[in-house]
Amino acid sequence: MKTLPHDHGQTFEHMPDQIPNPEDFQIVADLFKQMSDQSRIRIFWLLCHCEECVINISSLVEMSSPAVSHHLKQLKITGLIVSRREGKEVYYKAADTVQAQLLHRMIEQVIQISCPSSSPSHKEGK
Structure with a gap:
């Protein structure tokens, strides 16, 4: 049992054992860091609904291909998206x-x- 600095009448017999390691929280922090950019969120959301190449993603989100490529790289690093090559094209999806x-x-x-x-009918229920 862990004794806390302030005694509020609560006991925390197993609480210290249940708190995840700081590294586990870092995974979540890194994920949220990636989602701190609205363009990246839009691209990720889009890729949850389709598989597309950089040129088409750029057109859909009205951004330059280099900017989209940058965001795709960041999303891929965190494992939120995957890619596959077909000939000269690379396709991305969630x-x-x-x-x-x-x-x-x-x-x-x-x-x-x-x-x-x-x-x-689902959309009308908003």
Whole structure:
């Protein structure tokens, strides 16, 4: 049992054992750091719904290809997106991970939008 500096009448017998390591929190901090840029969030959200090349992503988000490439590199480093090469083209999409799926849902819930594939009746319920 851990004794805390202020005694408020609570006991924390197992609490210190349940607190994750600082490294675990760093993973979350790094993920949120990546999501601190609205353009990166838009690109990630888009890639949750399609697989596209840099040129098409650039057109969809109205950004230059070099800027999109920079954001894609950052998203790929954190494992939120994956890529595949087909001939000369490289296609990007959201990774099939728990973290990517949770982030996708969080984005949509925070800004109260629906996936493009959602039914019209679902969108009316906003």
